[in-house]
Amino acid sequence: MLTLLPYPSAQLSRGVHADVRFVLRDGEVWAHRCVLSARSEYFRRSLAWGGARVRTVRVADASSAAFWALLRHVYSASPSTLLPQPEAAEAEGAREEAEAEVEVWERLAAHAAHANRAAAAAGGARAARGALGAAGALEVRLLARRYMLPSLEAQAAARLQAELTPAEVVPLLLTAQHEGDDEAAALVSEWAVANFEAVAAQIDSWVGGRLLSAPECVRQLEEEQLVLLREQLRAAMVKQRFGLG
Numbered sequence: 001m002l003t004l005l006p007y008p009s010a011q012l013s014r015g016v017h018a019d020v021r022f023v024l025r026d027g028e029v030w031a032h033r034c035v036l037s038a039r040s041e042y043f044r045r046s047l048a049w050g051g052a053r054v055r056t057v058r059v060a061d062a063s064s065a066a067f068w069a070l071l072r073h074v075y076s077a078s079p080s081t082l083l084p085q086p087e088a089a090e091a092e093g094a095r096e097e098a099e100a101e102v103e104v105w106e107r108l109a110a111h112a113a114h115a116n117r118a119a120a121a122a123g124g125a126r127a128a129r130g131a132l133g134a135a136g137a138l139e140v141r142l143l144a145r146r147y148m149l150p151s152l153e154a155q156a157a158a159r160l161q162a163e164l165t166p167a168e169v170v171p172l173l174l175t176a177q178h179e180g181d182d183e184a185a186a187l188v189s190e191w192a193v194a195n196f197e198a199v200a201a202q203i204d205s206w207v208g209g210r211l212l213s214a215p216e217c218v219r220q221l222e223e224e225q226l227v228l229l230r231e232q233l234r235a236a237m238v239k240q241r242f243g244l245g
Contacts, residue, residue, distance in 0.1 A: 017032065018030035018031060018032055019032060019033050019053055019054050019055065020032065020033050020036065020047060020054070020055050020057060021054060021055070021056045021057070022057050022058075022059055022062075022067060023056060023057070023058045023059070023060075024059055024060075024062050024063060024064050024067055025059075025060050025061065025062065025063060026063055026064050027064040028064075029064060029067055029068060029071060031071055031074075033047045033055070035074060035075060036074060039074045039149070040074070040147050040148050040149055041148050042146070042147045042148040043147060062139070062143060063136070063139060065132055065136055066132065066136050066139040066140045066143060067143065069132060069136070069140045070140060070143050070144065070147065070149070070152065073144075073149065073151075073152045073155070074149070132159075132163075133163050133168075134159075134160055134163035134164045134165065134168050134172060135168060135171070135172060135175075137156050137157075137159040137160040137163055138156070138160050138172055138175060138176065138181075138184060140152065140156040140159075141153050141156035141157055141160060141181070141184055142179055142181060142184075144156055145181065157183070157184065157187055160172075160184065160187060160188070161187055161190075161191050164188065164191045166195065166198040166199045166201070166202040167202050167215075169188055169191070169192045169199050169202070170202075170203065170214075170215075170217075170218050170221075170226070170229065171215045171217050171218060172184075172188050173185055173188045173189065173192075173229075174217050174218070174221075175217070176188060189233070189236070192233050193233055193236045193237045193240055194240075196233055196234065196237040199230075199233060200230050200233065200234065203226050203227075203229065203230045204230070206218060206223075206226060207223045207226055207227060208223075211223065
């Protein structure tokens, strides 16, 4: 009996008729050109090719966890939202897509939990597509900017702030600045100001000859730079809390 797959997400999870292979820094994933092209102008242009049926795309700076989150977002909308909406149906289509996007992170978390359990049962093998956290959310946001997926970019920005911890503020601030994502850098700074005491305590734990305990990217900084950052955050905190200027 012929079984049809009613939703694009089912095709993603089963890999049915996949014709694009993404080679990532820690693995690979397969996807479908028609779905990618329908959701992203970037993919529509970059995946327009003739000849071989299967295309290999190398994305050496992306993790499988972050890229899987991006693909689940692309595949999450119902088939009707992959096409331009008639004017009378625009509101309903937007509502359906928004609901699908809210659910994508929960489905990814469930998938990651299953993958982690399977890896543990296999004897501690590396768990593919693990939980993203703040660093993963920033990576997803950067991928969303690259591939012209503004709704995922906004969703990842919200997740970034929700998942941040004091120890991640400096590393993620450096990453956002290095990638030229001023909005993400502002989001990290905003969170740091709101949680200044905890962030300052973390920075203080790295200064005074203790930089070896810091993440690698932080160890590239001079202690004076860390102290300067702490004082900049302090000034912003004082300004915010006391309504100065």
